[in-house]
Amino acid sequence: MQIKLHNLKRTYGDLHAVNGISLEIPSNTVYGIIGKSGAGKSTLVRLVSLLERPDEGEIFFDDVRVDNLQKQSLIQRRRRVGMIFQNFNLFSSRNAEQNIAYPLEITGTPKSEIKSRVETLLSLVGLDGRGKAPISTLSGGQKQRVAIARALACNPDILFCDEATSALDPQTTHSILALLKEIQRKMSLTVVMITHQMEVVRDACDQVAVLNDGVVVEQGFVTDIFANPSSEVTKDFLSHLVGVDEAAKVGDKMVQWSKKSGAYTLRFRGGTTDQPILSKISRQLGVDFNIRAGGVQKVGDTEIGTMIVDISGDETTRKKAIESLSQMGVIVEEEESV
Ligand SMILES: Nc1ncnc2c1ncn2[C@@H]1O[C@H](COP(=O)(O)OP(=O)(O)OP(=O)(O)O)[C@@H](O)[C@H]1O
Numbered sequence: 001m002q003i004k005l006h007n008l009k010r011t012y013g014d015l016h017a018v019n020g021i022s023l024e025i026p027s028n029t030v031y032g033i034i035g036k037s038g039a040g041k042s043t044l045v046r047l048v049s050l051l052e053r054p055d056e057g058e059i060f061f062d063d064v065r066v067d068n069l070q071k072q073s074l075i076q077r078r079r080r081v082g083m084i085f086q087n088f089n090l091f092s093s094r095n096a097e098q099n100i101a102y103p104l105e106i107t108g109t110p111k112s113e114i115k116s117r118v119e120t121l122l123s124l125v126g127l128d129g130r131g132k133a134p135i136s137t138l139s140g141g142q143k144q145r146v147a148i149a150r151a152l153a154c155n156p157d158i159l160f161c162d163e164a165t166s167a168l169d170p171q172t173t174h175s176i177l178a179l180l181k182e183i184q185r186k187m188s189l190t191v192v193m194i195t196h197q198m199e200v201v202r203d204a205c206d207q208v209a210v211l212n213d214g215v216v217v218e219q220g221f222v223t224d225i226f227a228n229p230s231s232e233v234t235k236d237f238l239s240h241l242v243g244v245d246e247a248a249k250v251g252d253k254m255v256q257w258s259k260k261s262g263a264y265t266l267r268f269r270g271g272t273t274d275q276p277i278l279s280k281i282s283r284q285l286g287v288d289f290n291i292r293a294g295g296v297q298k299v300g301d302t303e304i305g306t307m308i309v310d311i312s313g314d315e316t317t318r319k320k321a322i323e324s325l326s327q328m329g330v331i332v333e334e335e336e337s338v
Contacts, residue, residue, distance in 0.1 A: 001061050001080075001157035001190045002027040003048060008057035010043050017043040018054070019214035025207075027062070030184050030191045032201040032222070034237060035211030041194045044211070045160055048192070049081050050074060061157070079107065082151030086163040088143045090135050096146045097122065097131030103153045121149035124186075125179060141172035148179065152187070159184075162194045177204040198241045202226065202299050210234050223302045227269040228331050235265075235333070238306070241297075264322075267331040268296075268305035277328050278309075287313040287321045 003025040010018040018040045025031045035041045046052040048059060050066060059067040061077070069077055090099050097118045104114045122131050125145040135143065144164060151159055161180065165173040181204055184191045193205055201208050201222055209219040210233055217231040229235050268277075278289045294307035311318050322332050 002063070003158065003190060003192070004060040004063070005048065006058045006060070008044070008047055008054045008059065010047060010052070010054050016214050018047065021057075021211075021214070021216055023209055023216060023219065025190060025192060027190050028184075028188045029206045030181060030193060030204050032193045032195060032205035032208035033211060034195050034198065034201055034208060036196060036233070039211040040214040041196075041211055042162065043214075045083075045162055045192075045194055049083060049158075049160055050078050079103075079154050080156050080158070082154070082156035082159040084144065084147045084151050084159070084161050084164045086166045088140075088147045090143060090146060090150075092135050095131065095135065096127065096133050096138065096142075099135065099146050100131075100149045100153055103150060107154060117153065118149075121152060124152070124183065125149045139172070140168050141176060144168065144172075144176050145179070148176075148183070152183065155187075156189070158190045158192065160192050160194065163196070164193070165200060166195070166197065173200070174203070180204060198237045202241070202297065206300075210237070223269075223299050223304070226299045226304045227267055227302075239265075263310045263335050264308070265333040265335075266305075266307045266309060266325065267333070268303075268307075269329065269331075270302055275328075277325065277330060281321050281324045285313070285317055285321050285324070287311055287317050 003023075005021055005023045008018050008021045009016070021040075021044060033041055033044065043052075047054050047067070050059075050069070054067055057067070058065055066077055091102065094102065100118045100121050101114050104117060109117070118131065122128055125148050127142065127145050127149070130138075130142070133142075135146070138146065159180075164180075165176050168176060177200065180191060180193075183189065193200060195201065205222050207220060208222050208225060209216045210225075210231060211217070212231070212233045218225060218229065218234050225234060226238065229238055278291075281287065282289060288311070290310040290312065292308045292310065294305065294309075296303050296305040311321055313321065322334075325332050
């Protein structure tokens with residue numbers, strides 16, 4: 001299901017929570033929406049999941065306008081949109097299978113059908129045999145699996161994940177993201193991941209939109225945005241990135257992404273990540289690179305390297321070094337204070 005948003009606006013008093021958002025979210029993909037607290041992510045989700053109406057603008061699902069649906073057709077349409085949340089929102093009075101059965105019960109599905117559907121869903125999310133487990137006995141990751149199964153019960157076309165892994169540890173986050181990607185492929189879903197974590201975007205999403213103050217400041221393929229971010233907000237998100245996988249394997253001291261007073265940020269992509277570019281330029285031009293932080297991470301199938309460096313030498317030589325780096329495909333960003 002393709003989602004198209006055209007100039008969406010939602011205002012609360014004087015506050016423009018969503019201030020003219022236009023986006024095209026392709027069908028059959030995992031699409032990320034990232035933004036800091038207050039950027040307008042949750043408001044946007046409420047609009048696109050048809051829980052709230054925009055003040056202005058239009059929403060289309062596969063070219064059918066849906067923001068103005070009324071009564072029964074709105075209820076029908078909403079049922080095809082699944083949602084999962086940071087705090088799982090499960091009924092603690094119901095066990096796992098009763099939670100999953102809930103949306104099927106309220107849509108009047110026959111009991112026998114519910115039983116087999118619930119079994120299929122439990123198996124899909126890796127909880128075979130745990131249907132009778134009271135919710136309080138499940139771990140955070142298992143609770144989110146129950147929530148995913150419940151969100152998929154009515155065969156949605158779209159699944160919204162609102163900070164779905166924010167309450168989970170890195171390993172559990174990794175397994176839930178892997179599950180969501182697998183389900184997306186199996187069910188040809190459009191999965192929209194709302195997050196404030198670039199790790200989630202890197203590890204799960206094909207494309208991403210970056211939100212700030214109710215507007216989209218940047219959008220595109222995740223590999224392109226990691227290799228060449230254009231907005232300050234995106235650069236800031238990237239500078240705080242911690243390698244979830246890498247951290248799990250080698251300890252977070254080996255991969256350091258925070259900007260620590262280096263004068264230049266260098267961004268490498270693909271083949272350039274395994275070439276001794278800095279030492280070549282250093283020898284040729286007689287400049288020195290002082291590496292303050294850096295690392296290489298996998299974004300999809302592409303390796304993206306980032307380094308925070310100082311370049312020493314006179315101004316002409318530094319300029320030449322930057323030119324050489326650019327010619328070799330390295331993106332060089334200069335800190336504003338330099
Ligand atoms: N129902 C509401 N009434 C009044 N103001 C609201 C309402 N919903 C959101 N806002 C305001 O709109 C702005 C955007 O909020 P929103 O929750 O969409 O941001 P967010 O990016 O999801 O933030 P967070 O990550 O903290 O949830 C905030 O300033 C918020 O206070």
